[in-house]
Structures are given as structure tokens and as C-alpha cells.
Amino acid sequence: MRPVPAKAVTTSARKLADALRSGAQVVVLEVGREAGEGPEPRNSYLAGHLPGARFVSFEEDLVGPRTGSSGNSPLPRASGLQDRLRRWGVDDDSTVVVHTRQNPAVATRAWWTLRWAGVEDVRYLHGGLSGWRRIGGALDTDVPPPGAGSATVRPGSLPLLTAEEAGRLAASGHLIDARAAQAYRGDPDRTGTGHIPGAHSIPGADNFTGGELRDAAALTALYAAHLDGDEVGAYCGGGVSATTTVLALASLGVEAALYPGSWSAWITDPTRPIATGARPCGRTAAERPSAG
Structure with a gap:
């Protein structure tokens, strides 16, 4: 990290x-x-x-x-x-x-x-x-005309994870699953549900109170188990909620990598392992009972 x-x-x-x-x-x-x-x-x-x-x-x-x-x-x-x-x-x-x-x-x-x-x-x-x-802020109905900015895009200015890197990070560092707890747990009888083996569940909604990012003390307590200096990454269902995790950690001065494809990309490859249950490893796909 x-x-x-x-x-x-x-x-x-x-x-x-x-x-x-x-x-x-x-x-x-x-x-x-x-x-x-x-x-x-x-x-x-x-x-x-x-x-x-x-x-x-x-x-x-x-x-x-x-x-x-x-x-x-x-x-x-x-x-x-x-x-x-x-x-x-x-x-x-x-x-x-x-x-x-x-x-x-x-x-x-x-x-x-x-x-x-x-x-x-x-x-x-x-x-x-x-x-x-x-705060009593006024609203406006005027639509600004197109601007004339000069920004130059420099892709890669924040770190990314590929699927393979996310899987490795779940074992070697801290991979945080920002989906709701139910999605993380999954259902061992339903294909494509569960989480990346080794990932830890911290729902992205836990980063906020009333739409405001929680203060440093609350966020430090929330992520305490993952602030040991090892690399941190985050994913969710489609690469959206996990950005709340990246933002929260950035507010603490910690850089976290995003797996943009997240779960929706992970499950496109049937050879990738899936764990179910409330624990980071849980039961893997290979251990699921057969349909028969």
C-alpha cells in the first residue's frame, strides 16, 4: 500500500x-x-x-x-x-x-x-x-454554454487492477468488496453469485452518512484491519460503488487500486474461482453441491 x-x-x-x-x-x-x-x-x-x-x-x-x-x-x-x-x-x-x-x-x-x-x-x-x-444555496435554470477548456487526458493517473491482479491481491494484500453484504455472500446454488476468494466485505454505503463522507476517525475504524501497509484494492458489481472505497481511503492518505470491471467482468470467465458465504474464502465453486 x-x-x-x-x-x-x-x-x-x-x-x-x-x-x-x-x-x-x-x-x-x-x-x-x-x-x-x-x-x-x-x-x-x-x-x-x-x-x-x-x-x-x-x-x-x-x-x-x-x-x-x-x-x-x-x-x-x-x-x-x-x-x-x-x-x-x-x-x-x-x-x-x-x-x-x-x-x-x-x-x-x-x-x-x-x-x-x-x-x-x-x-x-x-x-x-x-x-x-x-445551506440555503440557490438553484439556477440557466444552462452554461459549451466551455473551451484545455485539459489533456493522461490515462492511468490512478492505479487499476486487472482480473488476474485482483485475484492475486485478494491473497497477498487487501481486496475489498464494496457491494451489499447479501451480494457478497451469494448463494452456493446460484451460478455467478458470491465473491472473489479472499476478498473482504465492506459495503460502499458504509463510507457515508447522509450523503457525506464519514470523518477520518470513523473511516479509520472501518478500514482498520486493512491499514497495515499492504496493498489495497477495491471492486463491486460494476466498478461504481467501489470508487466510494477508493475515495474514502484517499481521504486517509491511502492509495487503493480499482478493479473497473469488478464482479460483472469477473464472472465472464467460468474458470475464475468464486466463493460464497460471509467469510473471505467461504465455499468455492469447486465445492458446491452438484445440481443432481
């Missing part, structure tokens, strides 16, 4: 409001994915958003082409992402604040993707839109 320089990975609504009032060059991105926002996720954005915020479609802007082995949310192509960053007005030295309306993991995946692409200063907004409203 490699310590990383102390760097702010979050910001509060109050600090963001102060920065916007001062005229600071902050790029605010609202990431839309959640259901219940009308026919298109951007409908709620158009009805009222943070002043100057630009809308980012999770599926269109942050996910690349899917293949038979890519998993549900593969990384976007570098060239397309660079074009988008520039249209959002992002320069190499920009401060970017990302938020969403419901699920923090949607915003943390945006945080991770931009950091992976080389944008140095990206921050998760505590509480998202609700946090902004709690």
Missing part, C-alpha cells in the same frame, strides 16, 4: 458557495444516472441546479463501449473523455467539484474517472444537491 500526498478529495457546500461568490474558477458537474428523475436524468437538472453546474450523463460521458468481458461500466475512451472535459470547461489546473442527486457512488465514479484521466484537483461535494439546499 502506497501512501499518497494529503490532498482534499471532498468539499462542503459552504466552501463551494464561498468559492463561487469569490469568482474562483471552479467547474461544477452534476452527474445524472438515478431513476425517478423523469424520462431523462437531465430533466431534474434543467428544472434547477447549482449555479453554473454542467450536466454529465453517467452512461454517455463516463462509460466506454461494452464488450463480452468488459463488465457493466468500462472506462471511457481517452479521446472522447478529453473532448468532454474541454466542453465542460476543464483545464489541467482546474478545480472540479462533482455531485449527484441521490447515490453518492455516481459522483465518486466521476471523481475517480477524472482523477484517473489526470485531472489533479477533483472534489466530491458533501451531501450532493441536498447538502447545497441545506
Whole structure:
């Protein structure tokens, strides 16, 4: 596990409001994915958003082409992402604040993707839109025109794990499964359920309280068993919730690698082992009772 320089990975609504009032060059991105926002996720954005915020479609802007082995949310192509960053007005030295309306993991995946692409200063907004409203922040209906940013994408600025590396890390270091506990346990009678043998369960939702990242003391206690200096990695169902783990550990100065394909990619190869049960190893696929 490699310590990383102390760097702010979050910001509060109050600090963001102060920065916007001062005229600071902050790029605010609202990431839309959640259901219940009308026919298109951007409908709620158009009805009222943070002043100057630009809308980012999770599926269109942050996910690349899917293949038979890519998993549900593969990384976007570098060239397309660079074009988008520039249209959002992002320069190499920009401060970017990302938020969403419901699920923090949607915003943390945006945080991770931009950091992976080389944008140095990206921050998760505590509480998202609700946090902004709690401080009496005004909403705007004006849609900013396309920006003219100059950001240059540098893929690989955050570490990744391949499936093989994730499997090895589960045995040699700390591989954290960020899915809900039920998904981690799986069902020994259902093919494709369970977890990577050796992975430990810490649901991504445990990193937050009311959409706000928990404080350093709470996160240190949550991850205490995995802060011994060995390498840390994270995965989930499709490479989204696990970015909450990467963000949480980054806030503690700990660098964790992401397995972007996560479980949805792991199970595309029937030769990869699967464990079920509440323990890191549990019962492997080879030990499952036969259908007969």
C-alpha cells in the first residue's frame, strides 16, 4: 500500500458557495444516472441546479463501449473523455467539484474517472444537491454554454487492477468488496453469485452518512484491519460503488487500486474461482453441491 500526498478529495457546500461568490474558477458537474428523475436524468437538472453546474450523463460521458468481458461500466475512451472535459470547461489546473442527486457512488465514479484521466484537483461535494439546499444555496435554470477548456487526458493517473491482479491481491494484500453484504455472500446454488476468494466485505454505503463522507476517525475504524501497509484494492458489481472505497481511503492518505470491471467482468470467465458465504474464502465453486 502506497501512501499518497494529503490532498482534499471532498468539499462542503459552504466552501463551494464561498468559492463561487469569490469568482474562483471552479467547474461544477452534476452527474445524472438515478431513476425517478423523469424520462431523462437531465430533466431534474434543467428544472434547477447549482449555479453554473454542467450536466454529465453517467452512461454517455463516463462509460466506454461494452464488450463480452468488459463488465457493466468500462472506462471511457481517452479521446472522447478529453473532448468532454474541454466542453465542460476543464483545464489541467482546474478545480472540479462533482455531485449527484441521490447515490453518492455516481459522483465518486466521476471523481475517480477524472482523477484517473489526470485531472489533479477533483472534489466530491458533501451531501450532493441536498447538502447545497441545506445551506440555503440557490438553484439556477440557466444552462452554461459549451466551455473551451484545455485539459489533456493522461490515462492511468490512478492505479487499476486487472482480473488476474485482483485475484492475486485478494491473497497477498487487501481486496475489498464494496457491494451489499447479501451480494457478497451469494448463494452456493446460484451460478455467478458470491465473491472473489479472499476478498473482504465492506459495503460502499458504509463510507457515508447522509450523503457525506464519514470523518477520518470513523473511516479509520472501518478500514482498520486493512491499514497495515499492504496493498489495497477495491471492486463491486460494476466498478461504481467501489470508487466510494477508493475515495474514502484517499481521504486517509491511502492509495487503493480499482478493479473497473469488478464482479460483472469477473464472472465472464467460468474458470475464475468464486466463493460464497460471509467469510473471505467461504465455499468455492469447486465445492458446491452438484445440481443432481
